[in-house]
Amino acid sequence: MELSKTSKTDRVGTLDQDITRIRQQLDIIKKFLTAEPSPASLNEFDSTTEDILADAFGSSSPLLDTYDYAQLGEAAGLMNLPEGAPEGTTHQSQRETVRQRQRVLESGIADLEARRASLAQESRKRKDAGPNxxxxxxxxxxxxxxxxxxxxxxxxxxxxxxxxxxxxxxxxxxxxxxxxxxxxxxxxxxxxxxxxxxxxxxxxxxxxxxxxxxxxxxxxxxxxxxxxxxxxxxxxxxxxxxxxxxxxxxxxxxx
CATH class of the missing domain: 3.10.580.10 (CBS-domain)
Incomplete structure (x- = not known):
């Protein structure tokens, strides 16, 4: 028999780790908003972020699709630039897609924090039910x-x-x-x-x-x-x- 249950303490600990990892990515995004990242830095950031989101939410999570759209938004912004676009427009477009990434990660953290709160509430209910x-x-x-x-x-x-x-x-x-x-x-x-x-x-x-x-x-x-x-x-x-x-x-x- 393969045991499938994981203790609630372990699940809360895993959620805490996932939240911390995503917050670290958000800290990097804040730096990207201050100083424009190189394409290589952004690609490396996206690869790491996708791995973190897959670990936290599963490889088939809609949040991963949303993050992909945030990246595609950057490409679409560059392709839709009008002829003779003023200097700095490309930079502004990239800043917007970085903000989109930021909003996706903030949404992910909100989801994980809600799960953590739900587990804490369940634990309190079980404690009220008597000894374990x-x-x-x-x-x-x-x-x-x-x-x-x-x-x-x-x-x-x-x-x-x-x-x-x-x-x-x-x-x-x-x-x-x-x-x-x-x-x-x-x-x-x-x-x-x-x-x-x-x-x-x-x-x-x-x-x-x-x-x-x-x-x-x-x-x-x-x-x-x-x-x-x-x-x-x-x-x-x-x-x-x-x-x-x-x-x-x-x-x-x-x-």
Whole structure:
């Protein structure tokens, strides 16, 4: 299973970095408005800016198209100069296209700042919803490989005194198996625990929740996905497991 969630802290940090990079480009534009840049300097600036915008908004973002129009505006201005245009008109046309670039970047910053404010508001709402899963999760992540037999899994659960274990293949977590499912598979279905591996009966996909999410969100997700266990992620990495037992511990007032 490939983890797709990124913590809100990481997302805010990324937005801050994108905003800073675009502001740096705006500082360069201000210099261009004071002193006319050479064509080579402007081309280098445009190339760097396009890379920054693609990183921040995606390569198919309309903002990139808008920035392209700002550059084309410079070419159009030069081509539309009347015959015998007075000296300095070309410079004024270039200044206008530089201003167009400036307005596009300012628009991009406004968009990113709005996203950052939205994330901050969402974080405040989650904080108001009560403690987060990081406060109640099991911080030790236990796992076994795909080729582990059911008997070996049972021994691990008993040794570690836990009710479930994650199934891992290399660096990737694929699913999990619980003590209840293990018992059902062996006793009710008559599966041979010595020769059968967890690959044949593990539950997948692995349902994840972020460390910053609330206990209320964990309950909602467990109900929605019909699971008693959630893998807890931070920075796109599994750092713990929260179970129904942990939720009950919270509502029972036990820390």
């Amino acid at each position: 899963v990081a406060d109640y999760m099991a911080k030790t992540v236990r796992s076994v490989s795909l080729d582990t037999t059911l008997r070996e899994v049972g021994q691990c659960l008993q040794k570690w005194k836990i009710g479930s274990v994650l199934i891992q293949s290399g660096d990737e977590y694929l699913g999990y198996i619980t003590e209840t499912e293990l018992t059902r598979e062996v006793v009710a279905s008559g599966t041979d625990p010595v020769t059968t591996t967890v690959k044949t009966c593990m539950r997948e996909p692995l349902v994840t929740i972020e460390t910053s999410d609330s206990i209320v969100e964990a309950v909602r997700l467990m109900k929605e996905k019909a699971t008693r266990y959630l893998a807890v992620t931070e920075s796109n990495r599994i750092v713990g497991v929260v179970s129904v037992s942990d939720i009950i511990r919270y509502y029972s007032g036990v820390k």
